[in-house]
Every structure is written in C-alpha cells, then in structure tokens.
Amino acid sequence: MPRITVSRRAVLRTAGLGAAALAAGCTGFATTGGGGMVFLSTQFRPVDEAQRFRDLLARTISGVSYVTIEEGPFAGQVRSQVDAGATRIGLLGGLHGDLAPLADGYLEDVTDVLARLGDHRWPADYLELARAGSDRTWYVPWATASYILAAHQDALENLPSGVDPAALSYDDLLDWAVAARRAEGRPVLGLPAGPKGLLHRFTQGYLLPSFTGGQITTFRSAEAVTAWEYLRELWANCVPSSTTYDFMQEPMESGEVRLAWDHVVRLVSAPRQRPDSWRMLPSPRGPRGLGYMAVLAGMAIPKGSTDPELARRTIEALSLPRTQVELLRSNSFFPAVAADLPDDLSPAIAMEAQAVRRQQDAEDAILSLPPVGLGEREGEVSKVFQDTFRSIVLDGAPIRSTLDGQARVLQGILDELRVPCWAPDPPAGRCEVS
Known part of the structure; x- marks a missing residue:
C-alpha cells in the first residue's frame, strides 16, 4: 500500500524511579506498576490502548515503564521537575502541542538521534514542526492520526x-x-x-x-x-x-x-x-x-533525563518502520516514518489509511x-x-x-x-x- 505522508503544501500553507513511585509524587498520572525508566506520555490513555502499547513496548525494548498523564498537567510536571533539578522522567511522549512549548529550556536536542536514523525517514514538514521555529530538533515524530x-x-x-x-x-x-x-x-x-x-x-x-x-x-x-x-x-x-x-x-x-x-x-x-x-x-x-x-505525536527527552541513552535507544526502536506498523495494528495510529503498509493489515485499518490519505492529498486540503x-x-x-x-x-x-x-x-x-x-x-x- 502507499506510504502515508502529509503534503508540504498543506502544512506550510496553514502553518530512575518506577512508575508507582513517580505517580505517588505527581497528580494526574496513570501508573503501570513495575520499575524501569519512566516514559511519560499524554497518548494512549484509555486502559485498553495503554495496555496494548505497553505490550508492544515490552516486545521492543526492556527497562522502560510507560506512564500516562492528561495533557493539562503534562507541561507543568516537566517544568517543575526540570526547574528543581530533580527530573524523574526518562522520556516524553505527546502531541506537537504538548512538546513544542517545552523546547525552550526543558528538552534535549535530539538532532543526533535523527542523524543516526537518517532524517530522510520523516516528511520534511514533520521535521519542521519538530524544530519549533529553531535550528535544532526537540522531538522525534512518532505517530500520526486524524x-x-x-x-x-x-x-x-x-x-x-x-x-x-x-x-x-x-x-x-x-x-x-x-x-x-x-x-x-x-x-x-x-x-x-x-x-x-x-x-x-x-x-x-x-x-x-x-x-x-x-x-x-x-x-x-x-x-x-x-x-x-x-x-x-x-x-x-x-x-x-x-x-x-x-x-x-x-x-x-x-x-x-x-x-x-x-x-x-x-x-x-x-x-x-x-x-x-x-x-x-x-x-x-x-x-x-x-x-x-492532523494529530502528530512525538518523543522527546527532558533535560536531566534519568537515562538519556536508554531514552535515545527507545526512540530509535520505536522509530523503526516495522515497529510503527505494529503500533498501527494495535492502536490505529499511523506511521510518522516512511513505511510501506503491508498487505495483511486488517481491512478496517486499510480502509482508514485510504480515507486519511484522501484527506491529506486533497487539492483543497486545509490542515x-x-x-x-x-x-x-x-x-x-x-x-x-x-x-x-x-x-x-x-x-x-x-x-x-x-x-x-x-x-x-x-x-x-x-x-x-x-x-x-x-x-x-x-x-x-x-x-x-x-
């Protein structure tokens, strides 16, 4: 099947503590239990979605604990921990609107991650959004939906x-x-x-x-x-x-x-x-x-990450086309990287992919x-x-x-x-x- 991308024209035209311990000190978190580097995310909050992603994560890389939080308190939690010099989070996941405001002083530059992976994997428009108006990259595009x-x-x-x-x-x-x-x-x-x-x-x-x-x-x-x-x-x-x-x-x-x-x-x-x-x-x-x-989710590393190298490895693992296709199968979020969708996708997902693509590719699309x-x-x-x-x-x-x-x-x-x-x-x- 064809690759899922967002046209440049449309975008530019419009423009370690364990999860239980972390939750004890921060309101708004839904915990996983267990230990490992905390991956704090605003995505996949419903119980079934969260569990499916945790299963995928466990198959992909070890030592990472997925914790969800609502969008409202997300930025405040990150800012308060970084400002206090006591970051208890290793990796962040969120929508563009969750992450872009943290670029000024609260996130690590992840341009090196893109360099290791090859930035050609992502549409140029996604990378432009990830730079948040700067010359550095503050998050790695992770998944998209609509x-x-x-x-x-x-x-x-x-x-x-x-x-x-x-x-x-x-x-x-x-x-x-x-x-x-x-x-x-x-x-x-x-x-x-x-x-x-x-x-x-x-x-x-x-x-x-x-x-x-x-x-x-x-x-x-x-x-x-x-x-x-x-x-x-x-x-x-x-x-x-x-x-x-x-x-x-x-x-x-x-x-x-x-x-x-x-x-x-x-x-x-x-x-x-x-x-x-x-x-x-x-x-x-x-x-x-x-x-x-367009709902664009990304992965970012907070300043003072509890394990920045594991965070980078996790980003790399979740950015592989095959992993992103598995995320599509499990949670219906489409790949952010250039990934050919397999012929054995469920008919429902394949139909969604076609509908999303028609929206993106419309000559009169307004993103x-x-x-x-x-x-x-x-x-x-x-x-x-x-x-x-x-x-x-x-x-x-x-x-x-x-x-x-x-x-x-x-x-x-x-x-x-x-x-x-x-x-x-x-x-x-x-x-x-x-």
Missing part, C-alpha cells in the same frame, strides 16, 4: 443519487443524513458530543476551517455564523443520544448509529468486527476547502493542528468551543451574540498566555480572535 467518517452499508443505500461518498461536501453530508432519517424512520448519523467526546475537534479542525479558512482568527466571522447555522441543521438529523457518546464505536457496534464521525482510534472497532459492512470515508469539504486535523502552547489551559479553549456548541446548537441561542461573547472569553485566555496562533491560522505575532 478524524474521518464511517458509514455502514445500510446508510450507503440511502446516499443521494450522484453523490460520491469519498468526495462529500458538507451539503452532501446533510442531504445524506436527511435521506437516511426519512428512509429509516429515525436518525442514523451520530457525533461524539458526550462529556468525553471529541466534537470540539470537529468544530476546531473541520467545520470552521472548511467554512472560514481559519479556527481562531475567523471565530466570529460571517462565514462562522454560516458554519454554525449548518451545524444546527445537521444536528437536527443526528441521533438524539449523541449527547452521551464519548466513543462512536459503541453506538456503531450496537446498530444505533450507521453514519459517524470521530477519531480513527474511536471508529475502528465496529469495522474491524464486520469489515464488509462498513466503509471509511474522508471528512467533507466546505466553501473554503477540506479542513482536517489544522490541535491547540499549541496552552498547557493546562487547553481545556479552557476547548470549553469555549464546547460551550458555543451547547448554546447555539443544543439551546438555540442567537448565533451572532453567542460568538461575540465566546470570542471575548477566548481572546482573554490567549492574551494571558501570549501565544501565537496555530494552523490553519497564521502562527506569527499575537493571536487575535476576529
């Missing part, structure tokens, strides 16, 4: 005539949801709007960029008003229980949902069980293009990143999008006044943090909500 649609064969039978499911517009998606609801006598489209669902990523990285070309700088634009009008209409054709869905795979497996949007990891279970019944599709495009969010540099306050920014959805879509509040009010909240957070915007908004200067 968000796509999943459609059951029953839903595909209700696709409006002439519509290509692999090249949907947002209008097509709405027409499809309406047609399916009428044919089935009930809604079949589900969105992850539960307490732990990722619907805010849909508005941040998909809906708003597709309608407005931005996420923050266009938050209260006339095009944003249109986007929220659209989402209100789409929601009227969603399964009402969507407000309880954290992971779309569960209602997909039960048959309550036949058409869903979510993170690839949270979609794959039902298609894995019945691959002939499901099809994985790229997200829709809007007036400005096909907005999509978005999850928020960068917000640390513990990332949740406050996500809450702005969640509250906006709740007010406009669930409660029927006026769109213009709601956006104006939430824009003030959002600007206040960004002013306090003094961080630049992130893709697809321009990264230079002050991040202004407009």
Whole structure:
C-alpha cells in the first residue's frame, strides 16, 4: 500500500524511579506498576490502548515503564521537575502541542538521534514542526492520526443519487443524513458530543476551517455564523443520544448509529468486527476547502533525563518502520516514518489509511493542528468551543451574540498566555480572535 505522508503544501500553507513511585509524587498520572525508566506520555490513555502499547513496548525494548498523564498537567510536571533539578522522567511522549512549548529550556536536542536514523525517514514538514521555529530538533515524530467518517452499508443505500461518498461536501453530508432519517424512520448519523467526546475537534479542525479558512482568527466571522447555522441543521438529523457518546464505536457496534464521525482510534472497532459492512470515508469539504486535523505525536527527552541513552535507544526502536506498523495494528495510529503498509493489515485499518490519505492529498486540503502552547489551559479553549456548541446548537441561542461573547472569553485566555496562533491560522505575532 502507499506510504502515508502529509503534503508540504498543506502544512506550510496553514502553518530512575518506577512508575508507582513517580505517580505517588505527581497528580494526574496513570501508573503501570513495575520499575524501569519512566516514559511519560499524554497518548494512549484509555486502559485498553495503554495496555496494548505497553505490550508492544515490552516486545521492543526492556527497562522502560510507560506512564500516562492528561495533557493539562503534562507541561507543568516537566517544568517543575526540570526547574528543581530533580527530573524523574526518562522520556516524553505527546502531541506537537504538548512538546513544542517545552523546547525552550526543558528538552534535549535530539538532532543526533535523527542523524543516526537518517532524517530522510520523516516528511520534511514533520521535521519542521519538530524544530519549533529553531535550528535544532526537540522531538522525534512518532505517530500520526486524524478524524474521518464511517458509514455502514445500510446508510450507503440511502446516499443521494450522484453523490460520491469519498468526495462529500458538507451539503452532501446533510442531504445524506436527511435521506437516511426519512428512509429509516429515525436518525442514523451520530457525533461524539458526550462529556468525553471529541466534537470540539470537529468544530476546531473541520467545520470552521472548511467554512472560514481559519479556527481562531475567523471565530466570529460571517462565514462562522454560516458554519454554525449548518451545524444546527445537521444536528437536527443526528441521533438524539449523541449527547452521551464519548466513543462512536459503541453506538456503531450496537446498530444505533450507521453514519459517524470521530477519531480513527474511536471508529475502528465496529469495522474491524464486520469489515464488509462498513466503509471509511474522508471528512467533507466546505466553501473554503477540506479542513482536517492532523494529530502528530512525538518523543522527546527532558533535560536531566534519568537515562538519556536508554531514552535515545527507545526512540530509535520505536522509530523503526516495522515497529510503527505494529503500533498501527494495535492502536490505529499511523506511521510518522516512511513505511510501506503491508498487505495483511486488517481491512478496517486499510480502509482508514485510504480515507486519511484522501484527506491529506486533497487539492483543497486545509490542515489544522490541535491547540499549541496552552498547557493546562487547553481545556479552557476547548470549553469555549464546547460551550458555543451547547448554546447555539443544543439551546438555540442567537448565533451572532453567542460568538461575540465566546470570542471575548477566548481572546482573554490567549492574551494571558501570549501565544501565537496555530494552523490553519497564521502562527506569527499575537493571536487575535476576529
């Protein structure tokens, strides 16, 4: 199968203590038990995902204990330990937005690791992100993921005539949801709007960029008003229980949902069980293009690492193409290195790979990143999008006044943090909500 990469055009256009002992002194950690160098990560936090990765890690290298932590306290834990000169962590794993803010004084330069491995293995755009605006490399790209649609064969039978499911517009998606609801006598489209669902990523990285070309700088634009009008209409054709869905795979497996949007990891279970019944599709495009969010995870070495050489060996081992393919098999995160995907991948993973690739390679692709540099306050920014959805879509509040009010909240957070915007908004200067 073809290699999975992100096009340069899209990115540049938009822009030792054991785990139990460590956890005893740090809130927010999920522990593994056992000893070894601590690999602290914001990724694979659900119990089943974490265990599958620990099994892979144990098969790959010895002496490493995988510990998970939420994104909010992650940066604070690293900064406090490094500032105190008492680092108890050997290796870090996180998204670009978790690691890039630590580049200034809290991470080791890992350019030597890339030199040993050969930096040709990674797309140039990933390496550019890993430099965080400097001439050094602060993390090694580890894995990637995204968000796509999943459609059951029953839903595909209700696709409006002439519509290509692999090249949907947002209008097509709405027409499809309406047609399916009428044919089935009930809604079949589900969105992850539960307490732990990722619907805010849909508005941040998909809906708003597709309608407005931005996420923050266009938050209260006339095009944003249109986007929220659209989402209100789409929601009227969603399964009402969507407000309880954290992971779309569960209602997909039960048959309550036949058409869903979510993170690839949270979609794959039902298609894995019945691959002939499901099809994985790229997200829709809007007036400005096909907005999509690339989730890039990396591995970094903190200043004062408890075992910097073991950390480097672990990075090297996890960067091998065969190891990254195993991560794809186990946890549905795609290789960050140039890796040919084998023909014996499960059909569900292969379908996801094709859908992700279609998003990346679209001529009108608009790449978005999850928020960068917000640390513990990332949740406050996500809450702005969640509250906006709740007010406009669930409660029927006026769109213009709601956006104006939430824009003030959002600007206040960004002013306090003094961080630049992130893709697809321009990264230079002050991040202004407009």
